[in-house]
Amino acid sequence: MTENNIDEMVQKILDGDRRMLARAITLVENSRKGHRNIMKQVYPHTGKAMIVGITGAGGAGKSTLTDILIAKFRKMGKTVGVVLVDPSSPFTGGAMLGDRIRMKKHARDKGVYIRSIASRGAMGGLSRATYDIIRIIEAFGVDIVIVETLGTGQDEIDIIHLVHTCLVVFTPGMGDDIQAMKAGILEIADLIIMNKADLEGAEAFIRHLQGAVTTANIPVGAWTPKVFPSVCISDKPANIKGHDEIIKGIYEHFDFLNKSKALDKIRFQRLELELGLILKDELQNLIFKGLKGTGLKKKYITSIIGGENDPYSVVREILDNYVLHRKN
Amino acid sequence: MKNNKQIKVIITKVGLDGHDRGAKIVVSLLKEAGMEVVYLGMFNQVEDIIQAVVDEDADVLGLSYLSGEQLIFTPKIVGEMKKNELNDVLLIVGGTIPVEDIPLLEEMGVERVFRAGSLSNEFIEYIEKNIKK
Numbered sequence: 001m002t003e004n005n006i007d008e009m010v011q012k013i014l015d016g017d018r019r020m021l022a023r024a025i026t027l028v029e030n031s032r033k034g035h036r037n038i039m040k041q042v043y044p045h046t047g048k049a050m051i052v053g054i055t056g057a058g059g060a061g062k063s064t065l066t067d068i069l070i071a072k073f074r075k076m077g078k079t080v081g082v083v084l085v086d087p088s089s090p091f092t093g094g095a096m097l098g099d100r101i102r103m104k105k106h107a108r109d110k111g112v113y114i115r116s117i118a119s120r121g122a123m124g125g126l127s128r129a130t131y132d133i134i135r136i137i138e139a140f141g142v143d144i145v146i147v148e149t150l151g152t153g154q155d156e157i158d159i160i161h162l163v164h165t166c167l168v169v170f171t172p173g174m175g176d177d178i179q180a181m182k183a184g185i186l187e188i189a190d191l192i193i194m195n196k197a198d199l200e201g202a203e204a205f206i207r208h209l210q211g212a213v214t215t216a217n218i219p220v221g222a223w224t225p226k227v228f229p230s231v232c233i234s235d236k237p238a239n240i241k242g243h244d245e246i247i248k249g250i251y252e253h254f255d256f257l258n259k260s261k262a263l264d265k266i267r268f269q270r271l272e273l274e275l276g277l278i279l280k281d282e283l284q285n286l287i288f289k290g291l292k293g294t295g296l297k298k299k300y301i302t303s304i305i306g307g308e309n310d311p312y313s314v315v316r317e318i319l320d321n322y323v324l325h326r327k328n
Numbered sequence: 329m330k331n332n333k334q335i336k337v338i339i340t341k342v343g344l345d346g347h348d349r350g351a352k353i354v355v356s357l358l359k360e361a362g363m364e365v366v367y368l369g370m371f372n373q374v375e376d377i378i379q380a381v382v383d384e385d386a387d388v389l390g391l392s393y394l395s396g397e398q399l400i401f402t403p404k405i406v407g408e409m410k411k412n413e414l415n416d417v418l419l420i421v422g423g424t425i426p427v428e429d430i431p432l433l434e435e436m437g438v439e440r441v442f443r444a445g446s447l448s449n450e451f452i453e454y455i456e457k458n459i460k461k
Binding site (some may be wrong): 101115 | 333334336355356358359360361362363364365366367368369372373375376379380382383384385412
């Protein structure tokens with residue numbers, strides 16, 4: 001990719017070319033040449049979309065819920081971008097991306113762009129590239145971006161740094177009141193979704209979740225999460241319910257953020273984190289590039305294995321030698 | 329692997345073919361080989377599949393047939409791929425394909441047919457060596 005091609009690519013994305021959008025995402029995902037240039041050019045065109053995150057344990061119904069929410073947003077005339085994250089194998093690097101299969105209704109809708117990505121070993125349930133991917137989709141010009149994380153457990157909470165409104169999906173049978181009392185994933189929820197609410201145990205679990213919200217130490221003037229029962233799949237269409245309320249809840253939360261000036265604060269916090277992540281990545285790349293061919297990296301690692309050194313001392317030494325004093 | 333890029337594959341069934349055990353096994357094997365595989369499931373229409381290939385910027389599209397519809401749907405897929413200028417996507421077919429259909433499929437534009445009984449190494453290596461992006 002030459003710089004000229006990148007300019008053209010970004011212009012096409014801004015003009016709504018979804019093929020170029022898809023290509024740019026691949027480029028960014030693989031940190032290929034041109035990645036930085038794309039982000040630089042895309043950046044001024046971001047910040048306009050409402051970003052909604054959906055997280056929760058695997059099998060809770062995140063994709064099916066996402067599918068229904070896309071349909072609701074489309075009925076309101078909104079265009080939607082969707083990022084679906086599934087786990088990469090820590091051993092082979094491969095991934096089975098199986099969320100798109102739940103979204104067949106939107107397969108041909110030009111007002112919906114769906115992209116499946118693999119977590120690529122990122123802790124916290126989101127690939128580092130997710131930040132950039134959301135920005136590119138924003139620049140493409142959608143009203144809403146939905147980010148669905150991979151099935152999370154108890155404290156994969158990266159998503160709150162990416163989204164305006166975070167939905168955490170629970171199902172009956174995920175535990176008792178003790179689970180609901182634990183710190184972690186519940187605390188990142190702006191909307192708590194009790195999915196599969198037609199199953200046994202749902203009512204009791206809703207009470208536990210509401211109890212957890214009631215006793216949470218929420219500062220005066222801050223948003224209080226609400227619990228929303230939801231049924232996404234049923235033999236009888238009439239039993240499928242709860243989703244208009246969820247949409248309303250999402251907008252209420254977004255309005256709340258706007259009115260309380262919390263959006264500015266979120267933006268600041270997000271940029272702080274993003275800056276740190278980019279710095280970390282670029283610095284690491286720079287240093288490893290510098291060490292390439294010197295055999296030093298291997299030497300350091302061997303010395304740690306041999307017990308003559310430890311990772312902290314090695315990092316300190318690298319920083320002293322190559323960054324702070326620039327001896328080489 | 330070219331340019332240190334993860335290979336992205338879409339595996340799908342087309343039309344009314346309701347047998348996807350084979351496709352799922354292929355998905356798992358490709359995943360184990362380090363590829364990122366989007367599985368679209370059964371009962372997909374041609375236009376839906378093409379949209380997924382565009383949106384996902386896939387390197388490979390794999391069609392699985394177990395009900396003899398390969399000569400009906402494959403030309404439609406090839407036609408839509410041409411229309412959408414997806415000439416850098418590797419199109420492969422797998423499943424219970426009669427030997428006599430292989431040259432017909434290849435003439436249509438399928439790059440390679442892997443019949444039932446193919447070894448996983450064969451198609452994994454084939455994909456690794458032949459992706460066009």
